[in-house]
Amino acid sequence: MNAFEGLGLNENLVKAVTDLGFNTPTPIQVKAIPILLSGTTDFVGLAQTGTGKTAAFGLPLLQLVEAENKYPQALIVCPTRELCLQICSDIQEYKKYSRNIIAEPVYGGASIVMQIRALKKGVHIVVATPGRLIDMIERKAIDLQKVKYVVLDEADEMLNMGFRDDIDFVLKNTINRQSIWLFSATMPTSVREISKNFMRNPQEVTVGKKNTANVNIDHQYFITPAQSRFETLKRLVDFNPGIYGIIFTRTKADAQDITERLVKQGYDIEALHGDLTQQQRDKVMQRFREKSIQLLIATDVAARGIDVEGITHVINFELPDDIEVYTHRAGRTARAGKSGICISICHSREAFKIRQLEKMVNAQFHRLDIPSGKDVCRKQFFFFMDKLINADTSYGDYETYMPDLQKKFADISKEEVLKRVAALEFDHFLKYYENADDLNARTDVRERRFENNTSRDHGARRERPTFQRDNGYARLFINLGTKDGFFKASFLQFILDESNLKKEVLGKIDLRDMNSWIEIDKSAAGKMIKSMDGKKYNGRLIRMNEADGGFKKPPHEGRKRIPMNENRY
Structure with missing residues (x-):
């Protein structure tokens, strides 16, 4: 007997999942499917990527939609084209014996004329990315008045990518819906706000703890001097000869630079970043899925929604600032019950970030020594x-x-x-x-204290570290903030891309609603100001200047002087 029968699914759907080799539902499927089959209950499902969420909402939708009514009854909104196509492909397999139900993907980068034509023929389920969906609504190419079920998949990723206004717009235009089903790996405040604003007493299901990492992931980190980061990356790749993984960088410039350097040295690697056309992006992803390339290097924005089986390693060339970003990066490996490794390359000043990540994702991180040259040769040899x-x-x-x-x-x-x-x-x-250097950073007193704290019971209270501020930093003001659609990761990527500077020159960033403060190496401050000040962002004139002892009022802006003590980090 197939265990899916006990969840209330009809015979055709059970037969389809049996053909796919699925006999035992995953925890999120067990908890979600019976609730969603009612069709009238708002639902929040918190589970990591790769845990079977698509089947958790896809199977109930196929059972609820009415095949005889050929208009959009269900709307699935997801962050990226890749995920959109993946969801639609999975639904095609689930409806193997429910042939009269039509699901159609709607996404950017493809002919909108062809997609409009497909919608006019009549569909039951629409799977869409936010941007293209808004375009369809404004063109009156899709009627959402009869949509009963709205699914927000990877909701936290969509909000991190700046789609909050788009999601609000979609929910305001599905006025006759019977229920909203929200699926997310994490539950930041922004996701909770959607639940409060648009959902009626939602039933919440959590698989694992909120904001936790997959228990099958081994979290490792290596500490090296900042200037040795690339050599450390190369050595870790060489030390894992069977690696099939994704390397994450903060900026597209880093992604392209690292790719070019590794390709010259004979590595099977390609980059995925925002400068690629959709055709180039599809080609890269196809080669990666076919394992024609061993490594993919990507920015966080470009890698949203990537769902590839068998990834053994995720490597953080640099640690992200946001916990949600780390969780999503790590979630590319150890999917569908398999194990995987998430590696982070850090410099000594980032040791405190590792402790914060440990606490937030409730997982222990293991510091390892960077392999020596002889270790690499021995591993490759065997x-x-x-x-x-x-x-x-x-x-x-x-x-x-x-x-x-x-x-x-x-x-x-x-x-x-x-x-x-x-x-x-x-x-x-x-x-x-033959004469390879030791790339391990020397351990100082503060790091040894961290290591001693880590060796205690994992849940024990740790001593809070203190750090002296580096007087080699300048402090810059910029009149951009969260109101401009920025999150920490996207803001960092924006300023680095615009200034063509490396992350190593930056210190702390204080991102506020209407403005932000940036610590930067004094030698690079002038270059950043020159590259940013006077330019426009979304029609808004950018003002950047050095804040020496407090905020200096920029020309033509009548803001009050902000005392230094209000800007403490």
Whole structure:
């Protein structure tokens, strides 16, 4: 008996999931499906990515929509094109025996004319990204008046990407809905506000603890000097020869720079960032899914919604500022019950961030030493030897060549053959790592105190670290803030992209509603001011200047002087 039968699903849907090899529902499916089948209950489901959320809402929708009425009855809103297509593909499989139900994806980067034409033919379920959906509504190409069920998938990601106004607009235009189903990996304040503003006594289900990371993920971090970050990345990749993973950077400039450097050194890697056309993006993702490339390097915005099976590693080239961003990055691995590794490359000043992340995601992070050159060579050597021993010789007429091979190697011992095979395969590694430097940052007193605290019981109260402020920093004011649609990660990426500076020159950032303060190395302050001041963002003139001892009123702006003590970090 298939356990899905006990959830109240009809025979056609149970048969479809059985054909897919699913006999036991995941925890979120067990808790969500019976509630959602009522069709009239607002619902909040908190669960990590890769836990079967699509089936949790997709199966009930297929059972609830009325096949005879060919107009949009269900609307699924998700953050990215990739996730939109993935959800639609999954629904196609679930409706294998419910052929009269039509689901249509609506997303940017494709012909809107073709999508409008498909909607006019009649659909039951629309899966859409926020931007293209708003475009369809404004063109009156889609009628939401009869939509009964609205699903917000990856709600926290959509809000992090700045789609709050779009979501509000959609919910205000589905006035005859019977229920809203909100699914999210985390529950920040912004997601909670949607629940309060638009939902009626929602039933909330949590799988695992809120804002926690997947228990199957091993969180590792390596501390290195800031200038050794790239070499550390390269060494960690070399130390994991079977790696199939995603490397996250803060900016598209970093993503492109690292990709170019690694490609020149022979690595199978491609970048995914905002400068790519949709066609280029599709090509990169297709190659990655087919494992034609071993590594994908991406910014957080570009990687939203990526759902690829079998990712072994996620590498944070730099730690993100927001806990939700870290959770989503880590969630690209260890999907569908598998295990995975999330690696973070840090410098010594970021040790406190690791402690904050540990507390927030309720998981222990393990500090490891960066492998030495000899460690890398040894790991690569044994990985190759395992491949050699396990090589499949059942295909091909190798026996034909054996007499010649035996004659050729008659005077060479087995040990000598193995040595020469190793020399051919590892000559470049041995030369590169022959005199490799130690990339580990020296541990100071503060870090040792952190390590001692970590070695205690994981839930114990830790001593709060104190840090002296670096007097080599200048403090800059800028008249942009959260009211301009920024979150910490997107704001950081914006200022780095515009100024073409590296993250290492920045200190702390204090992001406010209408303005922000930025700590920056004094040597880079002038360049940032020059690149930002006087430009426009969404029609608003940007003002940036150095705040020496307090905020200096910019020209033409009648704001009050803000004393220094109001801007403490």
